[in-house]
Amino acid sequence: MKINAMLSYGAEEFVQEEILLGEIDCDEVLVKIKAVGICHTDIASTKSIYPFTYPVVLGHEGAGVVERVGSDVKHIIPGDHVVLIYSFCNSCENCLAGKPYICDEFYRLNTTGYSKSHTKKRLTLKNGEEVSNFFGQSSFAEYSIVSQQSLVKIDKDVPLEYLGPLACGIMTGFGSVIEKLKPNGGDSIAVFGCGAVGLSAIIASKIIGCAEIIAIDVNDSKLEFAKKFGATKTINSLKQNLIQEVQNIVSKGVHHVVESTGNPTIIQNALDITRLSGKVVVLSAVKKGLEVSVDFKSIQSERTLMGTIMGSVNPHTFIPRLIDWYKQGKLPLEELITFYKLEEINEAVNDLNEGKIVKAVLTI
Ligand SMILES: [Zn+2]
Numbered sequence: 001m002k003i004n005a006m007l008s009y010g011a012e013e014f015v016q017e018e019i020l021l022g023e024i025d026c027d028e029v030l031v032k033i034k035a036v037g038i039c040h041t042d043i044a045s046t047k048s049i050y051p052f053t054y055p056v057v058l059g060h061e062g063a064g065v066v067e068r069v070g071s072d073v074k075h076i077i078p079g080d081h082v083v084l085i086y087s088f089c090n091s092c093e094n095c096l097a098g099k100p101y102i103c104d105e106f107y108r109l110n111t112t113g114y115s116k117s118h119t120k121k122r123l124t125l126k127n128g129e130e131v132s133n134f135f136g137q138s139s140f141a142e143y144s145i146v147s148q149q150s151l152v153k154i155d156k157d158v159p160l161e162y163l164g165p166l167a168c169g170i171m172t173g174f175g176s177v178i179e180k181l182k183p184n185g186g187d188s189i190a191v192f193g194c195g196a197v198g199l200s201a202i203i204a205s206k207i208i209g210c211a212e213i214i215a216i217d218v219n220d221s222k223l224e225f226a227k228k229f230g231a232t233k234t235i236n237s238l239k240q241n242l243i244q245e246v247q248n249i250v251s252k253g254v255h256h257v258v259e260s261t262g263n264p265t266i267i268q269n270a271l272d273i274t275r276l277s278g279k280v281v282v283l284s285a286v287k288k289g290l291e292v293s294v295d296f297k298s299i300q301s302e303r304t305l306m307g308t309i310m311g312s313v314n315p316h317t318f319i320p321r322l323i324d325w326y327k328q329g330k331l332p333l334e335e336l337i338t339f340y341k342l343e344e345i346n347e348a349v350n351d352l353n354e355g356k357i358v359k360a361v362l363t364i
């Protein structure tokens with residue numbers, strides 16, 4: 001079928017084009033995309049951080065309505081509201097243990113341009129040239145074909161257009177705090193980078209009851225957002241002395257740090273502001289081969305430096321928890337999200353890069 005999509009050819013700007021989408025397999029579902037979030041990973045993926053070839057249809061925070069299901073699909077029917085998550089094999093040891101975020105096939109299924117059961121790419125240009133798939137969904141488009149296990153069914157009384165970002169940026173920020181760092185109420189936490197993921201970590205820290213939530217960024221407008229969403233203190237690390245400022249707030253250093261900028265030079269800073277036995281979690285999508293050097297002593301002093309993929313949570317159980325927090329008014333999606341039309345993607349990316357907005361969602 002012919003669909004409208006925003007393509008990336010590896011340049012800064014996305015290009016609108018009519019392309020062709022193949023047929024669903026027996027275990028797949030055709031979803032009419034209603035809204036899709038733009039994640040930093042989409043923007044970074046216009047610059048060859050992954051092995052797929054261009055052109056590609058990016059987009060991995062889709063939400064939509066089921067249009068058609070394959071013959072083997074269970075529990076999902078046409079008309080269902082769904083959030084689209086990343087692709088996973090559903091049969092390796094980690095998937096069977098309920099940890100699809102560390103699926104043995106995660107990298108191949110999500111970043112090499114092929115869709116799940118296919119050695120062939122699913123999308124094609126009108127001239128027959130293949131288009132890469134992204135994260136098993138390629139949702140910067142009118143329609144998407146998704147494996148049944150990569151759909152989370154949503155109650156119809158929740159506004160669907162707000163929910164796509166729950167599948168990546170917001171889940172990653174929340175999971176990094178709640179599942180990875182596991183702070184106790186009253187603990188202190190610092191968050192480097194106040195984009196959507198960092199702000200989600202700040203909101204989660206507030207829900208847990210952290211006493212000090214220190215937001216660190218180089219952009220004052222992002223620090224203003226951080227204050228609005230729960231940061232108790234903010235530090236502009238370009239203008240202020242980071243270590244000194246943190247010491248003024250918590251003399252021994254913080255219990256926990258979330259590093260969401262992907263800048264390797266920040267890792268040592270993150271360890272330096274962490275107290276003995278404190279924990280640092282890093283969560284950015286970065287290019288393979290990016291090296292980090294740290295003072296051996298800072299790790300040896302019982303500190304933990306760890307990573308997370310997608311917040312180390314199972315989306316099938318965690319996205320419903322996020323929706324509960326949204327319904328309770330603790331996760332203010334309306335205040336985080338700014339809507340644009342799908343065709344306005346380039347404008348949305350500009351506004352994100354300039355720090356004018358927190359989270360862009362494209363509607364279709
Ligand atoms: Zn993402």
Ligand SMILES: [Zn+2]
Nearest residue numbers: 089092095103
């Ligand atoms: Zn797997």
